[in-house]
Amino acid sequence: DQQVKQNSPSLSVQEGRISILNCDYTNSMFDYFLWYKKYPAEGPTFLISISSIKDKNEDGRFTVFLNKSAKHLSLHIVPSQPGDSAVYFCAASLYGGTSYGKLTFGQGTILTVHP
Amino acid sequence: EADIYQTPRYLVIGTGKKITLECSQTMGHDKMYWYQQDPGMELHLIHYSYGVNSTEKGDLSSESTVSRIRTEHFPLTLESARPSHTSQYLCASSDNPGLNSPLHFGNGTRLTVT
Numbered sequence: 712d713q714q715v716k717q718n719s720p721s722l723s724v725q726e727g728r729i730s731i732l733n734c735d736y737t738n739s740m741f742d743y744f745l746w747y748k749k750y751p752a753e754g755p756t757f758l759i760s761i762s763s764i765k766d767k768n769e770d771g772r773f774t775v776f777l778n779k780s781a782k783h784l785s786l787h788i789v790p791s792q793p794g795d796s797a798v799y800f801c802a803a804s805l806y807g808g809t810s811y812g813k814l815t816f817g818q819g820t821i822l823t824v825h826p
Numbered sequence: 827e828a829d830i831y832q833t834p835r836y837l838v839i840g841t842g843k844k845i846t847l848e849c850s851q852t853m854g855h856d857k858m859y860w861y862q863q864d865p866g867m868e869l870h871l872i873h874y875s876y877g878v879n880s881t882e883k884g885d886l887s888s889e890s891t892v893s894r895i896r897t898e899h900f901p902l903t904l905e906s907a908r909p910s911h912t913s914q915y916l917c918a919s920s921d922n923p924g925l926n927s928p929l930h931f932g933n934g935t936r937l938t939v940t
Binding site: 814819 | 859885931
């Protein structure tokens with residue numbers, strides 16, 4: 712039973728345009744969400760996170776939106792750059808207690824930004 | 827920036843061999859984790875530790891074992907490798923996972939069992 716799903720295996724975007732990566736989850740108890748970026752032959756790198764008490768968090772070119780009623784979150788990258796080409800993982804967690812650090816990941820979306 | 831190191835980066839080994847994947851971090855983080863990832867698939871938590879002499883199994887059942895004798899070191903061992911163990915193994919650490927202190931990952935070990 713996959714609790715975090717990224718239904719788009721890949722996304723191709725032109726440089727300068729917006730990239731929108733989507734993620735759905737089924738466990739309504741999740742209250743902490745993160746996006747990680749992964750280059751080939753490297754480990755995932757933390758990008759941005761959001762608590763369930765918020766519906767938006769912004770950091771430079773990256774914005775994460777959370778829609779709790781739809782159990783959906785998205786990552787917007789504006790403007791997209793060729794260096795953003797990587798695999799993006801959505802992850803979710805129960806914040807605090809014994810769940811600390813026990814992230815549930817989606818399958819990832821391969822983003823390709825064309826010059 | 828957390829420094830977390832995994833060795834070897836790549837390992838090809840025959841069935842039945844015993845292997846140990848090394849993971850070390852220099853940040854003094856209490857919490858460490860092992861995730862397993864097959865190509866194109868999600869990462870699955872297989873082991874975690876909240877401190878010295880503390881280890882727990884993760885959500886995905888694994889035949890591997892771990893130990894945490896020192897804060898900075900969290901090795902993973904397979905007593906008898908099988909082709910089904912072929913995967914990428916990612917180690918992570920965090921001082922206090924939360925909004926301001928997410929997991930920091932090593933570069934992983936890609937294991938191939940022939």
